[in-house]
Amino acid sequence: MNIIILGYGKMGKIISEIAEERGHTIVAKITSDNRAQLDNLDGSSVDVAIEFSQPESAVDNLSWAINQGIPVVCGTTGWLEHKHEVEQLTLSKGGAFFYASNFSIGVNIFFKVNRYLAKLMDEQHDYAIRMEEIHHTEKKDAPSGTAITLAEDIINKIDRAKRWNLDTESVENGHNILISAKRIDKVPGTHTVTYSSETDDIEIKHTAHSRKGFALGAVLVSEWIKNRKGILSMDDFLSF
Numbered sequence: 001m002n003i004i005i006l007g008y009g010k011m012g013k014i015i016s017e018i019a020e021e022r023g024h025t026i027v028a029k030i031t032s033d034n035r036a037q038l039d040n041l042d043g044s045s046v047d048v049a050i051e052f053s054q055p056e057s058a059v060d061n062l063s064w065a066i067n068q069g070i071p072v073v074c075g076t077t078g079w080l081e082h083k084h085e086v087e088q089l090t091l092s093k094g095g096a097f098f099y100a101s102n103f104s105i106g107v108n109i110f111f112k113v114n115r116y117l118a119k120l121m122d123e124q125h126d127y128a129i130r131m132e133e134i135h136h137t138e139k140k141d142a143p144s145g146t147a148i149t150l151a152e153d154i155i156n157k158i159d160r161a162k163r164w165n166l167d168t169e170s171v172e173n174g175h176n177i178l179i180s181a182k183r184i185d186k187v188p189g190t191h192t193v194t195y196s197s198e199t200d201d202i203e204i205k206h207t208a209h210s211r212k213g214f215a216l217g218a219v220l221v222s223e224w225i226k227n228r229k230g231i232l233s234m235d236d237f238l239s240f
Contacts, residue, residue, distance in 0.1 A: 098233065
């Protein structure tokens with residue numbers, strides 16, 4: 001396949017390496033410094049766009065790909081207040097848009113376990129819910145997109161969980177999910193969900209050892225999305 005990388009930071013570079021190892025061609029590597037190259041790029045020569053940029057660039061990058069008729073796979077977080085607009089553009093153009101807060105296969109199994117555990121804990125009112133996420137110091141948004149996905153999945157399953165809050169914000173009446181977001185050098189990503197009572201704690205945890213799992217997942221999805229249409233997610237990819 002011919003792939004364009006929109007956002008060529010650390011993740012973009014690992015994605016590019018894995019894609020080329022799997023026999024794909026990277027036709028362009030776009031950053032904020034060379035974005036003008038898009039004006040001269042023939043979209044018909046591109047099979048898929050992989051978007052891992054910054055929150056402030058994501059919407060423009062995604063809109064460009066969708067308007068070019070290029071299926072787009074996005075892992076950028078911190079821009080989701082505009083996600084509905086991108087989805088509507090995708091549907092109006094008959095395109096394909098795939099978003100995941102995390103492309104790791106292990107993390108998406110973790111998401112599934114989190115939803116199942118939350119369903120079991122719905123009636124267990126003695127347990128307070130808290131989360132911790134740890135990432136590298138270069139990560140700009142907090143909490144992480146993965147942590148937000150975990151929290152929103154819990155909120156959808158547990159009636160008493162009304163909203164999530166960062167630990168710098170107030171928590172009222174125990175109805176919130178408290179998220180601690182830490183930034184430590186060279187940590188790819190660790191997420192922990194804890195249900196805590198006076199008698200015991202129940203905890204599930206995912207620890208990434210490198211960014212390679214995230215990057216490989218993005219490339220596998222890019223291979224899968226070709227010739228598909230619509231708004232797609234990891235649940236579709238993994239047949240959950």
